[in-house]
Amino acid sequence: MASKESTQRRAQRIRRQIKAVANGRPRLSVHRTSKNIYVQVIDDTNGRTLAAASTLEKDFKAGKKTGADSAAAAAVGKLVAERATKAGIKDVVFDRGAYIYHGRVKALAEAAREGGLNF
Structure with a gap:
């Protein structure tokens, strides 16, 4: 099992690479x-969250048995794609x-792509 420090280092390395190729696109x-x-869809230039979704939302929890499977992840992906599109965001960088x-x-990721996000 990876240590907390190595996990944080890996996440920071990936985030640094993403920001280098983002060209102003939200993350x-x-x-x-x-x-x-x-x-979350995050605008790093302004430091703001533009759209978000999770399996903890009340309307989501009512219909699903668990938030720990691929079906729940796909539903969250579609939901965030819908909210991002409503906010006027089409192109993002996947972090x-x-x-x-x-x-x-x-x-x-695949559900977000099907929902209309490009990355």
């Missing part, structure tokens, strides 16, 4: 825990943090 940042998944592009992170 789609993913955070996952063992029970939930969270996603997977320290997580590998597999499982719930991949399901969220």
Whole structure:
């Protein structure tokens, strides 16, 4: 198991690479825990969150049994894509943090793409 310091170092390295190629596009940042998944669209130039979604929202929790599976991640991906599109955002840069592009992170990304976000 990776230590906390190495995980933070990996996340910072990925974030630095993303900011280098962003060209002013907002960042789609993913955070996952063992029970939930969270996603935000962040404008790094102004330091503001433009859209967000998670499995902890009341309307989401009513329909799903758990927030810890790929189906829940896909639903959150579609939800954040809908909210970002409503805010006028089409192009983003995907920030997977320290997580590998597999499982719930991949399901969220693919659902966000299907929802209309380009990355």
